[in-house]
Amino acid sequence: MGTKDRVIKLQNTKTRKKEVFAPINAENVRMYVCGPTVYDRAHLGNARPVVVFDVLYRLLREVYGPNAVTYARNFTDVDDKINTRAAESGRPIGDITAETVQWFLDDMGALGALEPNHMPRATQYIPQMVAMIEDLIAKGHAYAAEGHVLFAVDSWKTLYGKLSGRSVDDMIAGARVEVAPYKKNPMDFVLWKPSSDDLPGWDSPWGRGRPGWHIECSAMSYELLGETFDIHGGGNDLMFPHHENEIAQSCCANGDDSFARYWLHNEMLQVEGKKMSKSLGNFFTVRDLLDQGYPGEVIRLVFLQTHYRKPMDWTxxxxxxxxxxxxxxxxxxxxxxxxxxxxxxxxxxxxxxxxxxxxxxxxxxxxxxxxxxxxxxxxxxxxxxxxxxxxxxxxxSVDLSRYEAQLFEARQKAMESKDFSAVDQLKAAFVAAGLEVRMSKAGVELVPGTGFDPAKLEEL
Missing domain, CATH: 1.20.120 (Four Helix Bundle (Hemerythrin (Met), subunit A))
Structure with a gap:
């Protein structure tokens, strides 16, 4: 394996600088990456951070040793989108999340992604979330109101917004914040909310309810990696509010400005130069592409050909x-x-x-x-x-040179006889077998394309 004296440099979103990576403990390098909300198939954009941070995981293992790196990536399995999907389909929530988790692992495995050391599900860490919320209330960073618990942004105002580079006032002006009468500040965000009888819920000091989105990653990273760890990653769409809120919660719970030391964010994905959306008809799940005959290894190589901090265009x-x-x-x-x-x-x-x-x-x-x-x-x-x-x-392993020679010879004869029917027949057969036919003055080249089936060549 590699050597620990190799210098790794990473662009730290938090400082906006490329910094030398110096792990807290070279024998225990720790990374947390935000994973999916499991209610449907992963789309192509969801796969980008998986591949990006899989490569970082592989690099860290190469440099520090495979047993010296701990990688955690969560599954959000309690969420309003999941509740909506269950209500629409009539299926139990547990069935939907279990199925979707396995879909995700299968599809990401098809892209060559190693499974992280830890893949915690939010529902497995509710007691830890309740304990962290109680601690935040005790320290004056959160308050209970009408069955909800909210994080008090004013209690962290001097540092809130440092990751995304925004002031609280700017965020209030530009954000779509939920207006609620029980909020002391429009930017205060939910740590806990009440659940009706038809929704998932857990007992808590504030009544039966469920966690807000942001608290889960703070609680799970603390439980699995400690209050301070090396790298936190995710797509740049998570920078605000999710990661900003994670930092606020975790630092306030820890009692200091410690949490993740290096923050990495990947850019978004486009399809044929345009933002991927269902309305444009260019929305693909990973499974869609695999079923269309794109090998996972090919998808992975396309991803790797673009730097993670640049928009990636799938074509x-x-x-x-x-x-x-x-x-x-x-x-x-x-x-x-x-x-x-x-x-x-x-x-x-x-x-x-x-x-x-x-x-x-x-x-x-x-x-x-x-x-x-x-x-x-x-x-x-x-x-x-x-x-x-x-x-x-x-x-x-199929030797295409004899087929190239066959087409070249047919073309030579056709040039003399002016009868190109045999050439056209061969070309059609090669295309049907999944080969791209390239003909020039210099010669003939047959290039295997997606769905190449060598069995079809045997008929020739």
């Missing part, structure tokens, strides 16, 4: 190029033993604020140099070219 063209690249890499590394560790240049790129695009560029260089062992070790460190992800690419 069909990128997917086809990624598939062609992976087929070439798999052909070169077939039957090869990987090197003992990833190439230094690949690790250097990742250590520079998780520059996965730079790391992929280094993989291209290793391929060009014919360095199969280093290519395989480096790609596998990034979650590519692994055995369990390779079934889709079994056709890589």
């Amino acid at each position: 069909d063209k990128k997917a086809k190029e990624a598939e062609a690249t992976l087929r070439k890499w798999r052909a070169l590394t077939a039957g090869i033993e990987p090197a003992s560790s990833a190439a230094a240049a690949v690790l250097d790129a990742l250590a520079d604020d998780l520059n996965s695009a730079g790391a992929i560029a280094e993989l291209h260089k290793l391929y060009a140099a014919g360095n199969a062992a280093d290519l395989l070790a480096s790609a596998q460190m990034l979650g590519l070219l692994t055995g369990e992800m390779g079934a889709w690419a079994a056709a890589t």
Whole structure:
């Protein structure tokens, strides 16, 4: 494995600077990432932070050792969206959340994501949330009102907004805050709310109810990683209010300005240059793409080709190029033993604020140099070219050169006879088999595309 003296630099949202990563304890590096609310299939945008922080997890394991890194990612399994889905479908909430959790794990596994060390569900940590809320009330940072408990933003006003770079006044002016008569300040947010008999609820000092969204991550990260840990990650859409509120709660509960030391946020995902939305017809779940024949490994490579702090654009063209690249890499590394560790240049790129695009560029260089062992070790460190992800690419071993020669010869004859029917028939057969046909003066090239079926070539 790697060496602990390798310098990792990360862009810390909290300080707006790229900082040298210095773990609190190099023998116990800890990371928490906000996970999904489980009421439906994960869409393509949900997958981006999973892949981004999976790569960071892999890098930390490479540098500090696999047993020295603890990664926690939660499941929000108590939420109004889940309640609505249950009411609409008539299905029990527990059935919906259990099914959706498994969907998520299956789909993210198909993208090569390692499972975190801890995957806590909010409903498993209600007592810890109640205890933290009681502590916040005792310290004057929260108050009970009409069956609710609210965090008092004024009690933390000097530091509230530091992560997102906003003042409380700016946030009040620009935010859609829930107006409620029991709030002392419009920005005060819910830690606990009452539940009617038809909704999930737990007994508490404030009556039967359920937690607000923000308190769950504070309570679970404290329980699993301690009051101070190394890295907190998520999509930049969570920066405000979710992460801002997490910091406020946790720091007030801890009694000081300690919580997560490094905050990382990934940018959002687009499809063919536009924001993904159902109204535009460009909304895809990960399962949609897998069912359409896009291999998970291809989806992963498309993701890794863009730096995590830049908007990522999913396009069909990128997917086809990624598939062609992976087929070439798999052909070169077939039957090869990987090197003992990833190439230094690949690790250097990742250590520079998780520059996965730079790391992929280094993989291209290793391929060009014919360095199969280093290519395989480096790609596998990034979650590519692994055995369990390779079934889709079994056709890589098919020698297409004889089919290219067959089409080239048919074209030569057609040039003389002016009868191109045989050429057209071959081209149609190759396209039907999932090959892209590229013809030029220099020759013929057949490129496997999504859904390439070599069995269809045997008929030729």
